[in-house]
Amino acid sequence: MPGRRAHVAASLAQSELAAALAELRAALELPAEFPADADAEASAMLAPTPPPEVDLREIEFLTIDPPGSTDLDQALHLTRRSGGFLVHYAIADVPGWVRPDGAVDREARRRGQTLYAADGRVPLHPLVLSEDRASLLPGADRSAFVWSFDLDETGTVTGTRLVRAAVRSREQLSYGEAQARIDAGDGDSSLALLREVGVLRIELERARGGASLNxxxxxxxxxxxxxxxxxxxxPLPVEQWNAQLSLMTGMAAAELMIAGRIGILRTMPKPSAERIDAFRTQTRALGRPWPDTLSYGEYLRGLDRDDPASLAVMQVASGLFRGAGYVALDGTVPPDPMQSALAAPYAHVTAPLRRLVDRWGLAVCEAICAGREVPAWARSSLAELPSLMGASSQRASQLDAASVARVEAAVLHGHVGERFTATVLEVRGDSAVIQLVEPAVSATCPAPHGIRAGTELEVVLEAADIRAGTVTFRAATAA
Known part of the structure; x- marks a missing residue:
């Protein structure tokens, strides 16, 4: 569905926003450049080490990413066969390009993940690797970790294989391009089967009790x-179908790690019974009760994304699952290995160009599938990953929230005193969390007496501070 866009209009606001975003980078100590030794090491790497042993370049892979992407982690190919499907999913061979304990490795551990600032990305790896030599660019021979999945007619995985192989992607599509091709009818191609398999995997997610807010x-x-x-x-439907391949791969990786008793899992505890009960109470108060006959995931999937009360429900639901983290295992399996929102064990292995932990997950899973010992560099450093990723995730969250807040203030700059229609997403004591209908801005304001979540409220903008990233509203009926 087309998005609603709100622009930062005045040149004065643009320049003040640029200064505010630069100050944010400095405050969060975001690295500006790679150390000289990391750049030199990356430039000197001309081929992955060791070279891939298998040649799968005959498979006609394609990639689907946001427009303009050049750091391409994943490529896919799907075929129909008797009784189900065969899915090939190629993941960029970052372990082959990063020397353990080398300069690139050290800097990647310090960064943890690619950060997405409003005024530009802060990449995990030097661009010569992440956007060129290791990226699964179309028409280029690349080394990749190729997952092969046998699926039955329900989309259930019946067999998993992983090899390190030479691949060649044939085409790079944006989400919009892929959706248009699918909607136009693309025969029995990978794109047509992506929809079919994606729908089946979503149904399996529903059946096991998993949920995605979307x-x-x-x-x-x-x-x-x-x-x-x-x-x-x-999100376009193709984004959800594409995401299901990534989720399927992460769940398969977790199964391998648990069976081998080594690796690193992405975990999330189940919400307590008290929090579930509180959520049910809130859905009733919002006029969108969660029936006892529906699972959490089924309930969320049935919400109208354009309904103000449903937006309020999703605001509350976003806080229901908390405590996501990473758990390293070497010899023992944690008592609760589940990622509860997915209702399955899960591991990050599909975005190694942009996320540090995936490099370890791929190396571990490939060794398990090949019947080899896990590389010493990976095994010896597994225990460090939860804290490295935790610190990186915290910084990413701070950057995202602060960036959005400053752009929101800039969008509203020059509109002080004007009235806006908002949806009340949540009431917290004397404050209300509101979502403007237009422009797409979230904020808080003093809650009028008796106001309820899920209702509309006319508000007046009193201030918009770009440097601080704050906006101040009051209810239009307030004195």
Whole structure:
């Protein structure tokens, strides 16, 4: 669905926003450049080590990513066969390009993940690797970890294999391009089967009790004039189908790690019974009760994403599952290895160009599948990963929230005193969390007496401070 976009209009606001975003980078100590030794080491790497032993270049892989992406982690190929499907899923061979304990490795451990600032990315690896030599760019021979999945007619995985192989992607598509091709009818191609398999995997997720919010995304985008805008958009169906391949791979990786008793899992505890009961009470108060006959995931999937009360439900639901983290295992399996929102064990292995932990997951899983010992560099450093990823995730969350707040303030700059229609997402004591209908801005304001979540409220903008990233509203009926 097309997104709604709100622009930062005035040149004065644009320049003040640029200064505020630069100050944010400094405050969070985001690295500006790679150390010279890391850049030199990356430039000197001309081929992965060791070279891949298997040649799978005859498979016609393609990639599906946001427009303009050059750090391509994943490529897919699907075929139909008797009784089900065969899915090949190629993941960039970052372990082959990063020397353990080398300069690139040390800097990647310090960064943890690619950070997405409003004024540009802070990449995990030098661009010569992440956007060129290791990226699964179309028409280029690349080394990759190729997962092969046998699926039955229900989409259930019946067999898993993983090899390190030479591949060649044939085509790079944006989500919009892929969706258009699928909607136009693409025969029995990988794209057509992606929809079929994606729908089957979503049904399996529903059956096991997993859930995805799939709430509208609030994104900062660059405008043609070099400025910034906020866009609220609904994910395209192809994004959900594509994500199901990644989730399937992460769950298969977790199964391998648990069976081998070594690796690193992405875990999330189940919500307590008290929190579940509180959520049920809130859904009733919002006029969108969660029936006892529906699972959590089924209930969320049935919500109308454009309904104000449903937006309020999703706001509350976003806080239901908390405590996501990483657990390293070497010899023993944790008592609760589940990622409860997915209702399955899970591991990160599909984004090694942009996330540190995936490099370890791929190395571990490939060794298990090949019947070899896990590489010493990976095994000896597993225990460090939870803290490295935790610190990186915290910084990423701070950057995202602070960036959005500053762009929101810039979007509203010059509109002080104007009235806006908002949806009340949540009431917290004397404050209300509100979502403006237009532009796509979230904020808080003093809660009028008796106001309830899920209702509309007319508000007046009293201030918009770009440098601080704050906006101040009051209810239009308040004195």
């Amino acid at each position: 709430a509208p995304d609030e994104e900062i985008v660059r405008t043609p004039d070099g400025g910034y805008a906020l866009e609220r958009r609904h």
